[in-house]
Amino acid sequence: MPLAVLVAGMFMSILDVTIVNVAIPTIQNDFGTTVEDVQWVANAYTLALGVVVPLSGWLGDRFGHGRVYILSVLGFALGSALCGISWDLNSLVVFRIVQAIPGGIIPVITLAMVYRIVPREKIGTAMGMYGLGIVFAPAVGPTLGGYLVEYVDWRLIFFINVPIGVLGAVAAVLALPSFPPGRAGRFDVWGFLAVASGLFALLLALSEGESWGWASYRVVILLIYSALSLALFVVIELEVDEPLLDVRIFRHWQFTNSLLLISLMSVALFSGLFYVSLMLQQAQGLGAFETGLVMLPQALATAVTMPIAGRLYDRLGPRLPAVVGLILVAVGTYLMTDLRVETPREHIMWLLVLRGFGMGLAMMPIMTGGLAAVPPHLVSRAGAFNNVVQRTSAALGVAVLTAMLTGHQAQMMADRGALVPATTAPPALGSPGTPSLLGLYAWYQQTNLQVYVAVLDEIFLVTAVISVLGVLGALFLRSSVRAAPGPPAAPAEPAPAEASIPSPRPAPDAGPSLRAQPAAVGADGQESRRPGG
CATH class of the missing domain: 1.20.1250.20 (MFS general substrate transporter like domains)
Incomplete structure (x- = not known):
């Protein structure tokens, strides 16, 4: 409950x-x-x-x-x-x-x-x-x-x-x-000001880069300020006695590797949701609710797979489910590189379902495997790093891919326009054998949609490559479940079996008078009893 x-x-x-x-x-x-x-x-x-x-x-x-x-x-x-x-x-x-x-x-x-x-x-x-x-x-x-x-x-x-x-x-x-x-x-006031202002500047640059221009003065200044602020944050956290976010946590390679994989998966997840939704609405003319219905089976596939992935983690560790899940994401995304304007919605839906199975299978083993390498009293701070990485990587991935999409779309339209020589005289509208103005506009609109979908196929190819990089990173995850670092647990007794910090009280004798249920160790290293003890 x-x-x-x-x-x-x-x-x-x-x-x-x-x-x-x-x-x-x-x-x-x-x-x-x-x-x-x-x-x-x-x-x-x-x-x-x-x-x-x-x-x-x-x-x-x-x-x-x-x-x-x-x-x-x-x-x-x-x-x-x-x-x-x-x-x-x-x-x-x-x-x-x-x-x-x-x-x-x-x-x-x-x-x-x-x-x-x-x-x-x-x-x-x-x-x-x-x-x-x-x-x-x-x-x-x-x-x-x-x-x-x-x-x-x-x-x-x-x-x-x-x-x-x-x-x-x-x-x-x-x-x-x-x-x-x-x-x-x-x-840690100074550490908070450094990381908060750095993340604010980074997210603002990513949010407004498309409208302001990625090479504009404001975006460049924001990115430089963000890099300097985050670097200053690292220096501050290494010097203060009580850091806001202990960056020494990155000494644990399993945790660092999990953050890298989470960032890659966040890009693959949110870019897929974003660009497939754009294609269904702009290229195939679906409404918001119809688009959601096409994408709903992907969510259901993820919901079914995630509890299974958790049980697999408990038995096998994070490596196998993460590798298999990321392979499914990479394959599903690669198959989307062949989409066309007239591609049936059912075909798109099943490709999304394949990606959903992969996401559900890989995400939680990766995150849990990284947190398992962190000392118990640092789990809440590690969770903050996880949350920041998920949001910034998703925003960064969508921003970069959107910039690629806009640039490639403009270039491809220019290339198709160059097929018509500049000296070609426009047809006289209304004369026999020539299209009407409305017909010319329809041709242009159809060409624009075809170019748009072709560029989306390139974006899906890049996303598939990102997923393959995730597969390579998942191979470095542990192949078995290990307890988080910390003092060894006490021998098997009726007293708290899950505690990683020895209790200062002597262990009681086993007997019917012992009513306390097992204690769980908190992120701060303290025990918390469950109700009913």
Whole structure:
């Protein structure tokens, strides 16, 4: 029950990211604004996440993970209600920032709490359930969002979070065990300013690079400032006694390798969702809800596979499911390089299902295998790194691939236009044997769509290569499950068998008077008893 409560809360926070993207055109029409301005509904949320996510681990250790989780769920519900009653674009952007603050905290806090309430030998199965929010929520977002936007009202995509958030907070109070504050230490102000400003600048450059121009003065300055700020953050964290995010965690190769693989998978996941959706809507003329229905089987395939992947991790370790899953993603993506304007929707759907099986099989073993190499008291900080890498790599991948798409599309249209000599006189419209103006426009539009889909095929080829690189990286994962580094556990006794830190009390004799259930060790190194002991 505690695990179900945590997964539901995180699913709500991540679902909001993709479900809002579907409503962007409708919001633009409702508020009568430009495309560039309405994009700030999504960009403001992303930028706020980059600021708050590094702070999440420290907040959990300082005030207690349970308390921070409950307040974050309620805060997310409040922010969603404010977004639903927004009266213009400016108010909606401000309320999206308010919504993003608890929305960025929830996934990090949830991950740390999962590691505290689940026995180590079952952590793979638990992470398979946890992963539904990371992979399944973005995939199901277009379907749910498309239905609400087309048949109800776009404001409902925000209002729907209010009752879910309130019920989730009540369930958390009733079901979650006690999570006392841990070893938070003094707040690292300078480290926070460095990493927050660096991530803000990076995400802003990635969000506005297409409209401002990647070689423009503003984008170049933002990228340089981001690189310098993040480098300064590393220096600060290596010097202070109580770092906000301990960068020494990257000494654990398994964790570093898992972050590299997560970044590659995030690019493959979100670029597939983004560009397939574009193709279905722009090249085949589907609506938002119809597009979501085509992509829904992929989400269902992922949902079915992730719990299986968790059980495989518990038995076999991360290497085998990760390698097989990434191979499926690479094959499914490569087969999409042959798409055409007239490709049947059923064919696209089955290719997406193949990718969904691969994503569900690989994502959680990779993440869990990396976290298994981290000391227990650093899991919450490692979760913050995971969250930052997922969001920045997805934004970076989509931005770079979109720049490639725009450039190649313009070049291919110019190449086809060059096939007609400049000295060729245009046909006299209306004369016998010549097409009408409407016919010429239809030819141009058809050519433009064919070029667009051809360039998308090139993007899918690049994504397939990225997935192959992930397969190579997955070969370096451990082939068996190992406990996270830390003091050895005590011999088999009725006392806490899962604890990695010896209890200062003498172990009691086995007997019927022993009523305490096994204790789980928290991210702060402390024990937390489950209800019922």
